[in-house]
Amino acid sequence: MLSVALRTLRARWTGFVGSFVALALGVALLTVMGLALAATLDAPDRAPERFAAAPLVVRGADTLRVATPIGDRTQPLAEPRALPATTVAELRRLGRVTPDRSFAVRVPGGPGDLVGHPWSVAAFAPYEIVSGRAPRTADEVVVSGSWTRPGRRLGTDRGSVTVVGTVTDRGFEHAVFYTDARAARLAPRSTQLVVDADVTAVRSAVRDVPGVRVLTGDGRRYADPDPDRDRAALTALNALFGTAGGVTGFVSVFVVASTFAFAVAQRRREFGLLRTAGATPGQLRRTVLAEALLVGVVASAAGCVLGGYGAPVLVRRTVDSGLAPAWFRIPGHARPHEWPSTWPSTWPSAWTHAWPHAWPYCAAFATGLLVALCGALAASWRAGRIGPMAALREADVDNRPMTRSRWAFGTGLLLTAAVLLFLGTPGDLLHRKTYVTRPMLLITGVALLAPVVVRPLTRLLTWAPARLPGAGGLLVREHAAAAVRRTAAVAAPVLVTVALTGSLLGTTATLNAARAAEVRDRTAADFVVTPPGGDGFDAETVRALRAVPGAEVSASAGSAVYVLEDGVALIRSGARAADPAALAATARLPLAAGRTADLDDGSIIVNEEWARHTVGERVRVWLGDGTERTLRIAAVLRTGTGDNGVYVTPANAAGAAVDRVDVALRDGADPAAVAAGLRAALGERGGRVRTADRWIAAVSPGTDRTTRLGFLLVLGIALLYTGISLVNTMVMATADRTRELALLRLAGATRGQALRLVGAEALTVVAVGALLGLLVAGLDLAGIAAALRLQSAPAPVRLPWPALGAAVTACALLAVTAAVVPAARTLRHSTPAPG
DSSP, X not given: XXXXXXXXXXXXXXXXXXXXXXXXXXXXXXXXXXXXXXXTSOOOOOOOSTTTTOSOEEEOOOEEEEEETTEEEEEEOSSOOOOOHHHHHHHHHHSEEEEEOOEEOOOTTSOTTEEEEEGGGGGGTTOOEEEEOOOOSTTEEEEESSSSOTTOEEEETTEEEEEEEEEOOOSSOEEEEEOHHHHHHHOOOOOEEEEESOHHHHHXXXXXXXXXXXXXXXXXXXXXXXXXXXXXXXXXXXXXXXXXXXXXXHHHHHHHHHHHHHHHHTTHHHHHHHHHTTOOHHHHHHHHHHHHHHHHHHHHHHHHHHHHHHHHHHHHXXXXXXXXXXXXXXTTOOOGGGHHXXXXXXXXXXXXXXXXXXXXXXXXXXXXXXXHHHHHHHHHHHHHHSOHHHHHHTTSSOSXXXXXHHHHHHHHHHHHHHHHHHHSOHHHHTSHHHHHHHXXXXXXXXXXXXXXXXXXXXXXXXXXXXXXXXXXXXXXXXXXXXXXXXXXXXXXXXXXXXXHIIIIXXXXXXXXXXXXXXXXXXXXXXXXXXXXXXXXXXXXXXXXXXXXXXXXXXXXXXXXXXXXXXXXXXXXXXEXXXXXXXHHHHBOOOEEEEOGGGOOTTEEEEETTSSOOOTTOEEEEEOTTSOEEEEEEEEEEOOTTTTOOEEEOGGGSTTOOEEEEEEEEOTTOOHHHHHHHHHHHHGGGOOEEEEHXXXXXXXXOOOOXXXXXHHHHHHHXXXXXXXXXXHHHHHHHHHTTHHHHHHHHHTTOOHHHHHHHHHHHHHHHHHHHHHHHHHHHHHHHHHHHHHHHHTTOOOOOOOOHXXXXXXXXXXXXXXXXXHHHXXXXXXXXXXXXXX
C-alpha cells in the first residue's frame, strides 16, 4: 500500500497540495502557540530595586493566612498593616530605623506615574544626586530623571514645590523626594521600615508580631511596589496564549479535517474505477491512509519548522503592542536552521540542551498527523463501503451527503452545546474561558449537519436570481445545490470566521452593555467626585466637600472582605465602605432581600454568590486589614454580572482611603452652585467633579486595551488561517471542475459567462456559510442573554455588525478571487472537448 501511495502522490501531486498547505499552516499555528504558551511558565528572577542597597527591610503584615483542614490558605491584604508602635520602638533600640512611605504625585505636564518618597530612603536604591542638592524645606523636592531641572517651580496636587535637585533615573519609577517631615504629613501611614541592625536581633524583635516579615538579600524585592508583577504578567499572557491556542487549535483541526475529507471525497470516481478493477474496500482505505500518513508526516514537519520561525515574531508583536513586558521571550529557543549547531554529540543531552521547550513541537506534530489520518479515514470509510457502479454514478451529484456517523456526531455535539448553554451554571457561562470555548461545540455541530440545510438554503438564496432572464441564476442554484459536499466544504471556513467573530466580539459587547446598565441602575447621585490619582481623598478634603451647601455627600472607600467557604476556600470580595444613611440617598443597590438602612458596624451587605446569604444570618469574615469579625447579614444583593460586591461601614474598613464621593442634591439646591462649591472645596488638592451621566460614561465597563488586543490576536490569527483555508479549499474545488467548465463552453457559454457563473457560485457558498455562522453566533448570544436574566442582570444582546460585515466581505472577496482566477486559467489553457 505504501508503494501505491507513493506512486499516487507522484502522479497526482497537484491534488494533494491543498491538503499539504492546510496541514502545514495548521501545525505551524499550533507550534507557535505552544512555544508562546511554554514561555509563560517561568517568570524571571527580578532583583531588588528600591532597596537594593538596604541592609534589611521589615515589612508589616500584607498577607492574610487562614488555617484550614487541607493547609493554610492565603490572600493579599487590601490594607497592609503598619508595624505596632512598640515594635518600632524596639527596633530603634537595635539600630537606625528609616520609615518608607509612598504616595502618588501629579504634576501637569509631568510623567503620569510620579510617586513621592521621603528623601532618607533615596540612598537605599541607591539614588545619586546628578545636579543640585537635597531638599531642606517642606516646599522643596528632588526628582529622578531629566523631565525637569533644578530651580523650576512645579504645581502639584500636593501643593507648589521647587525642584532643588535631580537624581539618576533608575528605570523602575519616576520618583519625587520630599523632606522626611513633609512626606510623613502627606502619607502618615508607613507599612515598612529599613533597619540597620543585626538580622538575628531584628528577627527576634518581631517574632511575636503576626505576619511581619524581615526581608534580606533577594527577598528585599518584596518591599518593592507590585513585586509579583512579572508573575502576574505571565499569568495574563498564559491566559491569553492559552485562549489563543485553544481557538487556533480548534480552527486548525477543524479546517484540516474538513480539507482532508473534501480532498478524499473529490476522488470518488477514482475509487469507483479501482473498485471496478477489483480493489477491496480495505485496500482503498489502507491506500488513502498511507497517502495521508505520507502527506501528514511531511506537512507536519514543515509546519513545525514554520512555527519555529513564527514564534519569535509573535512574541515581538506582543511586546511591541504592550501585551507583554519588554523582557518576555522564548527561553532557550533556537530557530530551525540553528538546531544542528546547538546539538551536543549525544542525543539525550541534545534533547535537554537544544530543546528545553520541545513539547510544543511534539504536540503540534502529533496533532497534525493524527488529524490528517482521522480526516482521511472518515472520508475513505464511506468511499470504501459503496459499490463500483454506485461510486461512478454519484461522482457528480451528492445524493446522500450525510452518513450515520455524521448525523450522530453532529446531533450529539449540538445537544451537548445546548445542555452546557442552557442548563449550566449561569455564572460559569459569563466567564471568559467558558464563553471563548463554548462556540466551538456549536460550530462543529452545525458544520457536521450543514449538508442537511445546504440544499434548501441554497435554493432559498438563489430563488430570486433563478427567476431572472437567462440561465445563469438557474445554473448557479443547481450547481451549488447538487454538489452538497463541495458547498459544505467551502462554506466551512466562512462558518468558522463569522461564528467566531460574532460569538467572541458579541459576547464581550453584550457583557459590557449589561455591566454598564448595572452601573447606571445603581447610581442615584447627581454628581460624582473622584480623586486625580489612586491615593484617595484625605479627611480634610472630605470635610470640605460635606460642607458644600445643598449637597448630600456619601464618601465611600474601596476595600475588601474575605470569607472562608466550604471550610477550605478563602474568597476575596471587593467591598465598599460607606455611611448607610448617605449611601441610601445616593445609590440604588440591587437588593434581593433586606434594607440598606439596616447596615451598621456589626453587619454587612453581601450578594447571592456567597455561600451564606440569608438576612439575619451571621458570617465569619476577615476585613481588608486582616481583622477577623463575625458580622450579621443586613441585606443581600442580586448577583448580576458579578460586579455587585459587598458593603460595610467605615469602621470595618480601617486604613481604606476615600476614592469616591457621591453627591445628591438637596431639595431646592441649584446644581450649578453645588458643582461650583464642590470644585472650590477641592482646591489645590485636585479632583474631578462630574455629573452622574458623565461619570457613568467614563467608568462604564468596556473592553480595555489589553483585552481588546488579546481578542484581536486570537481572532486575527484564527481568521487569517480560515481565510487561507478558504482560498485553498476554493482552489481545490475549482480545479476539480475542469471538465464541467469545458462542457459549459461546448454548450455555448462564453468565457466571461463561465467566469461570472463561477463567481456567483462562490458568493452563494459564502452566503450559506455566513448564514450558518450567524446562526451559531445567535444561539451563543441567546445563551448569554438567558444566563444574564437568570443572574437578574440586564441582557441587551449586542451583535458586532461592522465586524461581521467586514468578515463576510473579506470572505466574499477571497472566495470569488480564489474561484475566478484558477477558472480563468483553466479556460485559457484548456481546449473544450466533449466527453
